[in-house]
Amino acid sequence: MVKIFLTGASGYIGGDVLRGLAGKHPEYEISALNRDPAKASQILEQFPSVKIVSGDLDDVSLLESEVAEADIVLLYWVQVSGASALATPEIASETFGEPSDKTYNDLDGVEEIKALIQEYPSRAVDNYMLKVAASSPQVRTAVVFPPIIYGVGGGPCHQRSVQVPELARFTIERGKGAQVGRGLNRWANVHIHDLSDLFALLVEKAVQGGDEGKVWNSNGIYFCGSGGEMTFGxxxxxxxxxxxxxxxVKTAAIDQLKPGEADAIFLHASVMLGTNARCEGTRAKEVLGWKPQQGGLRAEIPKIVSQEADALKAKK
Known part of the structure; x- marks a missing residue:
């Protein structure tokens, strides 16, 4: 019996990862950390076979106990980073809305990616995982760096992403579209179900074993752009x-916002809407056989706008 310990099951990513694993592998014994009884009930209603571990990420002794019992650990706040790591130089220089011709490759450019992360101590969790990968090779590690995530999540509690839904929400609320600066910055993107498929493949590889050097630790850096980028403009x-x-809205026109103006609309908007994160899931495709199946972001946008409009109406 494969035992999995999962955090973030009530969240957008963690909930959909749980959906994917529980649906594909009912034979896995999955334990999920949760501190909210109401959300625990929602998790059990959708996934009655899941064991709820009552606690939070500050309960070190509980985490140590659960991790010791598990064969595979999926820690959302540790093993899921974000493609904004690639934008750290832009954030440091406060350059927003500008283009970049730099595309990062997680198969052939791992050392370059690690050097970028190590250059910025502010990426504390990413740097910690790099140290673990180097100092504890007996522990197989992987860190996933999602770009823009879109699509309705299949988890029990939170089904909404952030970047594009927030852009849709404030476009409707202010009555006009907006971009940060010139809007020439590009991000890769991935559907939430394709992202969860990648996690399932990593779990399956951990269960199967083999190909250690290609999959884990010093090479265990995974981007997951599914192909095709869009500028935020x-x-x-x-x-x-x-x-x-x-x-x-009464117009399809777009305003150019300064970074501070964007941040006043929603937290970290200048970073989430104004930086570059150009990458593709090359390693996942090559070493795991990852094959994204969902439609692209552009086709999803009308649905996102409609969903945000419905959510705003429901609040009135």
């Missing part, structure tokens, strides 16, 4: 166009 245009066509 293009995304903003599509959001404003969809909102206009659905009668939610």
């Amino acid at each position: 293009e995304i903003s245009e599509e959001v404003a166009k969809s909102a206009y066509e659905q009668g939610l």
Whole structure:
């Protein structure tokens, strides 16, 4: 019996990862950390075979006990980073909305990626995982760096992503679209179900064993852009166009916002909407056989706009 310990089951990513694993591998024994009784009930309602571990990430002794009992550990706040790591130099220099011709490759460019992370101590968790990978080779580690995530999550509690839904929300609320600066910055993107498939493949590889050097530790860095990038100017245009066509705003025009103006609309908007994160899931495709199946972000945007409009109406 394969034992898995999972955190983040009530969240957008963790909930969908749980959906993917429980559906594909009912034989796995999955324990999920959760501190909220109401959310625990939601998790059990959808996944009655899951064992709820009552506690939080500050309970070190509990975590040590659960990790010791598990064959595989999926720690959301440790093993899921974010492609904004690639934008750390832009964040440091406060350069937003500008283009970049730099695309990162997680198969052939691992050393370059690690050097970038190590250059910035502010990436504390990423740097910690690099140290663990180097100092404890007996522990097989992997860190996943998602770009823009889109699509409705299949977990029990939170099904909403952040970047594009927030852009859609504030476009509707302010009555006009917006971008950070010139909006020439590009991000890769991935559907939430394709991202969960990648996690399932990592778990399956851990169960099967083999190909250690290619999959884990010093090489265990995974980007997951599923192919095709968009500038945030293009995304903003599509959001404003969809909102206009659905009668939610009176114009499809776009405003250029300064970073501070964007951050005043929602937290860290200048980073989430104004930086570059150009990458593709090359390693996952090559060493795990990852094959994204879902449609692209552009086709999903009208649905995102409609969902945000419904959510805003429900709050009134």
